[in-house]
Amino acid sequence: MLFPQQELIKSIIMDKKINRRDFLKLAGVTAAGVMLPGCADELLSGSAQSTGGPANKPNFIIIFCDDLGYGDLGCFGSKKHRTPNIDRMAAEGMRFTSFYVTSGVCTPSRSSLMTGCYPRRVNMHQSGRNEWVLFPVAQKGLNPNEITIAEVLKTRGYATACVGKWHLGDQPEFLPTRQGFDYYYGIPYSNDMGSRQRKQNPPLPLLRNEKVIEAPADQNTLTKRYTEEVLKFITSNKDKPFFVYLPHTMPHNPVHSSEKFRGKSANDGYGDCVEEIDWSTGRILETLKKLGIDDRTLIVFTSDNGAAKRWGGSNLPLSGFKGSTMEGGMREPAVCRWPGKIPAGKTCDELASTLDLLPTLAQLAGTEPPTDRIIDGKDIWPLMTGKRGAKSPHEAFYYYFRDQLQAVRSGKWKLHLPFRIKRREQERAAPNAPLKLYDLEADIAETNNLADQHPDVVKRLLALAEKARDDLGDVNRKGKNQRPAGWVVTPKPLLFSSKPQDSY
Numbered sequence: 001m002l003f004p005q006q007e008l009i010k011s012i013i014m015d016k017k018i019n020r021r022d023f024l025k026l027a028g029v030t031a032a033g034v035m036l037p038g039c040a041d042e043l044l045s046g047s048a049q050s051t052g053g054p055a056n057k058p059n060f061i062i063i064f065c066d067d068l069g070y071g072d073l074g075c076f077g078s079k080k081h082r083t084p085n086i087d088r089m090a091a092e093g094m095r096f097t098s099f100y101v102t103s104g105v106c107t108p109s110r111s112s113l114m115t116g117c118y119p120r121r122v123n124m125h126q127s128g129r130n131e132w133v134l135f136p137v138a139q140k141g142l143n144p145n146e147i148t149i150a151e152v153l154k155t156r157g158y159a160t161a162c163v164g165k166w167h168l169g170d171q172p173e174f175l176p177t178r179q180g181f182d183y184y185y186g187i188p189y190s191n192d193m194g195s196r197q198r199k200q201n202p203p204l205p206l207l208r209n210e211k212v213i214e215a216p217a218d219q220n221t222l223t224k225r226y227t228e229e230v231l232k233f234i235t236s237n238k239d240k241p242f243f244v245y246l247p248h249t250m251p252h253n254p255v256h257s258s259e260k261f262r263g264k265s266a267n268d269g270y271g272d273c274v275e276e277i278d279w280s281t282g283r284i285l286e287t288l289k290k291l292g293i294d295d296r297t298l299i300v301f302t303s304d305n306g307a308a309k310r311w312g313g314s315n316l317p318l319s320g321f322k323g324s325t326m327e328g329g330m331r332e333p334a335v336c337r338w339p340g341k342i343p344a345g346k347t348c349d350e351l352a353s354t355l356d357l358l359p360t361l362a363q364l365a366g367t368e369p370p371t372d373r374i375i376d377g378k379d380i381w382p383l384m385t386g387k388r389g390a391k392s393p394h395e396a397f398y399y400y401f402r403d404q405l406q407a408v409r410s411g412k413w414k415l416h417l418p419f420r421i422k423r424r425e426q427e428r429a430a431p432n433a434p435l436k437l438y439d440l441e442a443d444i445a446e447t448n449n450l451a452d453q454h455p456d457v458v459k460r461l462l463a464l465a466e467k468a469r470d471d472l473g474d475v476n477r478k479g480k481n482q483r484p485a486g487w488v489v490t491p492k493p494l495l496f497s498s499k500p501q502d503s504y
């Protein structure tokens with residue numbers, strides 16, 4: 001139990017502007033006579049109720065695919081892709097079958113994973129030019145004042161690495177190295193945003209920390225190189241608690257894989273990518289075992305949004321694709337594994353989300369999510385451990401596309417809101433989209449509209465939607481509790497250069 005003053009200091013330290021030295025200074029001045037000796041260190045290293053000393057802090061690995069569909073893994077029903085490593089991970093852990101991202105596209109979805117907040121909360125629901133994601137040389141980025149999972153874990157002494165596609169801002173002030181990651185290796189935005197696809201863009205940059213080390217990035221070897229980077233980081237940090245965030249560039253179009261996998265799957269280049277990601281996951285699992293840290297490492301495997309319409313992925317048995325608020329756009333295959341803690345071979349169908357990873361990991365690391373701001377995610381550890389009778393902590397889940405609230409789920413019910421014009425990206429805007437109510441337990445593919453039979457449910461879900469509009473906003477209506485994104489006035493391209501990184 002912390003005193004109010006201690007709570008205050010604890011929330012201050014969550015602000016990245018305060019480093020340890022500053023904090024100790026602040027703690028000494030502000031809390032003189034309030035804190036007991038040693039309290040400052042206790043606050044830095046976690047509360048007395050935490051799971052123990054540094055040796056007991058678990059490691060965390062989040063593997064986050066790009067555009068991998070609900071039906072693309074063997075353990076989620078794929079007959080086309082061979083994914084024995086991820087399937088084994090599921091057999092040794094838990095599958096989540098109602099696991100959501102907060103957007104059908106990259107940038108907003110990633111902002112939620114990093115902050116535990118809906119995209120509109122942190123103003124990352126669309127680009128500064130109202131596009132569905134950020135494009136190169138963007139003025140906008142995730143606000144450096146937001147507190148990421150990496151920053152929460154840094155307060156508990158974690159070594160942190162981001163290896164892969166970031167997509168939360170390509171200006172130096174928005175890169176992973178400024179958002180709590182000790183190390184970054186990867187591409188700053190999507191692999192179809194280089195000069196090969198769009199002439200006005202810089203060649204697709206590959207970064208180490210804040211420096212472009214290759215452009216255009218050789219995409220064939222990206223998955224392999226990401227894997228090597230992760231294995232190196234895990235091995236050199238095996239004695240510390242670590243957090244690895246591995247947002248793969250694949251199987252986002254254009255699909256690439258290394259020679260060993262190219263042309264080997266039954267589903268063209270897309271399948272090759274998925275099978276290489278499976279290999280990568282297997283290498284990580286094998287390394288954890290070899291290092292003897294398998295039983296103190298939580299791994300979460302999921303995707304940033306559903307498979308796109310024409311690129312070879314599958315969202316079956318769900319309807320809809322990437323960029324939509326149908327289940328296929330936002331419900332993801334998810335597997336969690338931690339031997340000895342998460343029961344083997346179980347499935348959880350309770351509603352959970354990438355929003356929940358920040359609070360869950362914070363709690364497991366012996367701390368808590370930021371208390372000075374609204375965080376939408378909840379601790380889902382009771383679901384992960386299969387606690388008897390554990391229920392989703394969410395009364396409602398909101399499906400936004402860009403700035404528009406399009407659907408709400410509560411329990412088994414999902415309501416698609418009515419629209420005069422419904423925003424859609426991959427297809428033309430839908431005129432006169434009617435209100436529809438689906439029972440997702442009986443009708444996972446959203447085919448049987450039950451709105452007329454359940455007016456009471458419709459009324460309850462409409463009221464929940466109104467709550468979200470008030471809180472987070474909807475189209476041009478501002479929400480009461482939105483926070484600003486980061487912004488730079490004159491963004492510059494990330495270019496390959498032999499000059500030191502501060503030269504641009």
Ligand SMILES: [Ca+2]
Nearest residue numbers: 066067106304
């Ligand atoms: Ca994506």
